[in-house]
Amino acid sequence: xxxxxxxxxxxxxxxxxxxxxxxxxxxxxxxxxxxxxxxxxxxxxxxxxxxxxxxxxxxxxxxxxxxxxxxxxxxxxxxxxxxxxxxxxxxxxxxxxxxxxxxxxxxxxxxxxxxxxxxxxxxxxxxxxxxxxxxxxxxxxxxxxxxxxxxxxxxxxxxxxxxxxxxxxxxxxxxxxxxxxxxxxxxxxxxxxxxxxxxxxxxxxxxxxxxxxxxxxxxxxxxxxxxxxxxxxxxxxxxxxxxxxxxxxxxxxxx
Amino acid sequence: xxxxxxxxxxxxxxxxxxxxxxxxxxxxxxxxxxxxxxxxxxxxxxxxxxxxxxxxxxxxxxxxxxxxxxxxxxxxxxxxxxxxxxxxxxxxxxxxxxxxxxxxxxxxxxxxxxxxxxxxxxxxxxxxxxxxxxxxxxxxxxxxxxxxxxxxxxxxxxxxxxxxxxxxxxxxx
Numbered sequence: 001x002x003x004x005x006x007x008x009x010x011x012x013x014x015x016x017x018x019x020x021x022x023x024x025x026x027x028x029x030x031x032x033x034x035x036x037x038x039x040x041x042x043x044x045x046x047x048x049x050x051x052x053x054x055x056x057x058x059x060x061x062x063x064x065x066x067x068x069x070x071x072x073x074x075x076x077x078x079x080x081x082x083x084x085x086x087x088x089x090x091x092x093x094x095x096x097x098x099x100x101x102x103x104x105x106x107x108x109x110x111x112x113x114x115x116x117x118x119x120x121x122x123x124x125x126x127x128x129x130x131x132x133x134x135x136x137x138x139x140x141x142x143x144x145x146x147x148x149x150x151x152x153x154x155x156x157x158x159x160x161x162x163x164x165x166x167x168x169x170x171x172x173x174x175x176x177x178x179x180x181x182x183x184x185x186x187x188x189x190x191x192x193x194x195x196x197x198x199x200x201x202x203x204x205x206x207x208x209x210x211x212x213x214x215x216x217x218x219x220x221x222x223x224x225x226x227x228x229x230x231x232x233x234x235x236x237x238x239x240x241x242x243x244x245x246x247x248x249x250x251x252x253x254x255x
Numbered sequence: 256x257x258x259x260x261x262x263x264x265x266x267x268x269x270x271x272x273x274x275x276x277x278x279x280x281x282x283x284x285x286x287x288x289x290x291x292x293x294x295x296x297x298x299x300x301x302x303x304x305x306x307x308x309x310x311x312x313x314x315x316x317x318x319x320x321x322x323x324x325x326x327x328x329x330x331x332x333x334x335x336x337x338x339x340x341x342x343x344x345x346x347x348x349x350x351x352x353x354x355x356x357x358x359x360x361x362x363x364x365x366x367x368x369x370x371x372x373x374x375x376x377x378x379x380x381x382x383x384x385x386x387x388x389x390x391x392x393x394x395x396x397x398x399x400x401x402x403x404x405x406x407x408x409x410x411x412x413x414x415x416x417x418x419x420x421x422x423x424x425x426x427x428x
Contacts, residue, residue: 013379041402041412048404055312059341128342132311135428136408143403 004080007069013064014085015192016126016183017075018228019114020060024076025236026107027053029094038097045143048102053134059129067176077247081236088225089172091236098151098158099165105144106169109205110176112137120178122190144207152213159214166210167218172181175225177202182228205216265297265332272330273304276322276335280315280407281425283361286323291351301334302327307345310408311326347427358425359391364413366427388424390415400424 006169007013030050037043061075083221090107094100118130176195183194210217225233246253273295274287286292286306294305304323308316315356318335327335347366350358367388387396395417402412403426410423 044406045402045404048408051312051314052408053312055310059311107316124342128344129311131342131344132308135346136311139403139428144326146403184384 003078004083005074005075005078007065007075007079007083008068009083011182012189013068014182015186016060016064016214017083017085018195019088019111020064021077021088022107022111023053023060024057024084025084025086025239026090026103027051027057028239029090029092030100030104032094033100042097046127049104049140049143052133052140056129056133056136059102060126063125063129070245073247077244081232081240082230084227084232084240086225086228086235087175088233089169091227091232092169092172093235095136095165095168096161097147098161099168101144101147102149102162102165104140105148105206105209106173108137108144108175109202110195110198112141112207113201114193114195116253117193117198120190123192141205144229148215149213152210152215157198162213162215166215170218171221171223172225174220175228178224180228198230200237219250258291258381262297265302266273266295268330269295269297269302269304271325272326272332273323274317278315279318279322280313280409281361281363283357283363284354287318288351288357290351290354291319291345295318297332302332302387303338305338305340307340307343309345312408319337331393343370345428347425350425362422363410364388364391364422364424369427378417388419390411390420391422392420394415407420 009017027050028047030053033043033046033050035043037046045063056073058074061072065071065075089103092103095103112134115130115134119127121127121130148162150164153159154162177199179194179196183196186192187194187197227233227236261306268294270287273292274285276286278286278289279282281289289309291306292304293307294303296303296305297372304327306319306323316339320339323337324335328348346369348369350366358365373420388398389396390398390413393415393416399416400411400413401421405411405412405423409425409428411426412421413424414421
């Protein structure tokens with residue numbers, strides 16, 4: 001067994017890991033749809049988006065680890081659960097198709113808004129990654145919005161499933177926009193925006209799609225998920241077991 | 256090469272070689288047509304090539320890098336070093352006019368200008384494409400989008416209402 005790597009978690013590294021892990025873990029979840037899509041076109045669409053997200057994660061993790069002599073594979077496969085900094089939203093099991101497209105809408109809207117602002121990051125490499133990723137995120141958002149409306153405003157069954165998915169997902173939204181020291185440091189140094197800075201735009205864009213879909217978000221609750229701080233749900237361990245298996249079983253394996 | 260040609264000649268020759276290296280996913284296009292060759296810099300004993308990736312997760316990137324090395328080394332350019340440069344990000348606006356015509360002839364509707372698409376508000380696009388994509392076979396603009404993602408991330412699936420043929424569209428990005 002390869003021992004887990006130790007990573008210095010300064011605020012800039014945590015900021016990069018939040019972005020990189022959001023892409024990595026959502027990419028892993030979307031990859032699970034391979035061979036399981038409701039129709040062939042959507043099977044292809046979801047896995048194409050997974051590929052974009054994994055590509056973005058590779059660039060972000062390479063960048064996050066560069067200063068510490070760690071590469072993208074070590075960061076993706078050899079960290080312990082507590083060292084992953086993705087918001088809980090993206091680690092939840094993939095659910096049904098309604099759940100998947102609604103989560104994609106939430107995540108793609110967040111990422112698109114962040115990439116737009118990160119193009120002017122004082123970190124030139126991060127700005128370059130954002131310049132490419134923002135184009136991809138627009139297509140992801142459009143795809144998800146298209147389906148959220150079709151299902152929400154579709155049959156009684158698709159509307160029922162859509163409303164149920166929204167009820168499940170909505171409690172994980174507040175975490176996305178909770179400000180903390182990591183975001184404050186990024187905003188102060190010009191590394192990137194506080195995620196809270198994109199909340200108003202996120203609510204406007206997601207709200208417009210939900211309204212067109214005829215879906216009503218549930219009222220807020222006091223519950224707060226904590227993935228961005230490294231405290232994950234029980235689903236994360238199972239996801240990592242699958243994702244990390246090869247590197248743990250065959251240390252340093254390449255093809 | 257017995258004589259070392261002057262720098263300008265070697266630069267032009269290297270570009271000519273790269274114009275014969277085809278994209279593995281869209282073999283109708285060369286890397287030069289696709290607009291991903293950003294710079295060619297001959298140096299003592301070899302040449303440096305700067306490429307920009309098309310999509311973050313494009314699985315063809317590694318194959319393309321190796322094809323560039325193989326083609327230039329086979330043409331006698333010495334040691335070839337390929338670097339990837341992300342900024343400025345690749346855009347379909349960099350696909351050459353010749354490349355667009357090759358795409359059409361190959362059966363893939365070429366991308367429209369990027370600026371036209373960036374302001375589109377996020378809402379249900381509808382299956383009848385908001386911006387008409389002309390059928391690469393019959394030229395009809397009465398087409399519908401079947402799926403936003405095709406056989407590769409860079410393409411979407413369309414169908415021509417007039418001639419009933421399905422076709423792929425290279426998305427503007």
